Amino acid sequence: MKRSAVWFGAFALTVAVMMTLIPRAVGEDAAEGDLAAIEIELPEPFFGGTPLDYWGPNLEPQDFRDRPPFMAPKGAVNAALGKTVAGSAPPVHGELKQITDGDKHYARTSLVEIPAGVQWVQVDLEKEHDIYAILVWHFHEGNRVYFDIVAQVSNDPEFNEEVETVYNNDHDNSSGLGVGEDKEYIESYKGRLIDANGVSGRYVRLYSNGNTADDFNHYVEIEVYGIPKTS
Numbered sequence: 001m002k003r004s005a006v007w008f009g010a011f012a013l014t015v016a017v018m019m020t021l022i023p024r025a026v027g028e029d030a031a032e033g034d035l036a037a038i039e040i041e042l043p044e045p046f047f048g049g050t051p052l053d054y055w056g057p058n059l060e061p062q063d064f065r066d067r068p069p070f071m072a073p074k075g076a077v078n079a080a081l082g083k084t085v086a087g088s089a090p091p092v093h094g095e096l097k098q099i100t101d102g103d104k105h106y107a108r109t110s111l112v113e114i115p116a117g118v119q120w121v122q123v124d125l126e127k128e129h130d131i132y133a134i135l136v137w138h139f140h141e142g143n144r145v146y147f148d149i150v151a152q153v154s155n156d157p158e159f160n161e162e163v164e165t166v167y168n169n170d171h172d173n174s175s176g177l178g179v180g181e182d183k184e185y186i187e188s189y190k191g192r193l194i195d196a197n198g199v200s201g202r203y204v205r206l207y208s209n210g211n212t213a214d215d216f217n218h219y220v221e222i223e224v225y226g227i228p229k230t231s
């Protein structure tokens with residue numbers, strides 16, 4: 001190998017390592033020092049199950065590393081805990097209130113199953129919040145990928161006006177909510193952290209459209225880390 005190639009390789013590796021060390025920029029208008037890592041309690045992991053037989057152009061590789069701390073303005077806590085949940089269809093297993101009950105276990109007794117097709121659930125935070133992170137656990141007993149995940153925030157419970165989309169991995173717009181550039185991912189006990197970047201709203205809505213194991217939509221828990229707006 002030419003020496004220049006070796007140097008380039010070393011440089012690329014150094015840059016790659018540094019990129020993983022740089023914390024994510026969050027709440028850019030918050031002064032440095034006002035931030036703290038949000039505290040996320042993880043459920044016990046599931047081991048085993050059948051390997052995933054799925055490939056998608058938009059699927060990100062499984063990441064077994066611990067999630068880096070997510071920095072948000074101090075005081076941001078899970079505002080969704082115990083709050084009311086609405087849905088596009090009544091569950092066929094479990095109850096909607098289990099989506100915000102704090103239980104994130106992979107057991108079927110912790111699972112809320114919603115009918116097939118494009119469906120949504122939405123959490124009412126009861127007042128407008130500045131929202132920094134949304135965490136969602138779908139069914140994480142084994143390797144599944146949920147399709148067409150879209151996360152939105154609004155002050156309108158009908159989501160007709162002033163809707164902010166903070167995640168969308170529907171790359172072919174099959175759900176009709178617009179083309180999304182976010183990645184598909186394999187479920188795990190860590191849940192998915194969606195960076196909401198401080199958008200404000202009272203309602204958080206999550207869409208999905210079936211998964212690799214069946215056509216149903218599932219939720220175990222949704223958390224919304226935010227701070228109530230004072231004004």
Ligand SMILES: [Ca+2]
Pocket residue numbers: 098099100101102103104110220221
């Ligand atoms: Ca739950």
Ligand SMILES: [Ca+2]
Pocket residue numbers: 147148169170171172173174175
């Ligand atoms: Ca799609």
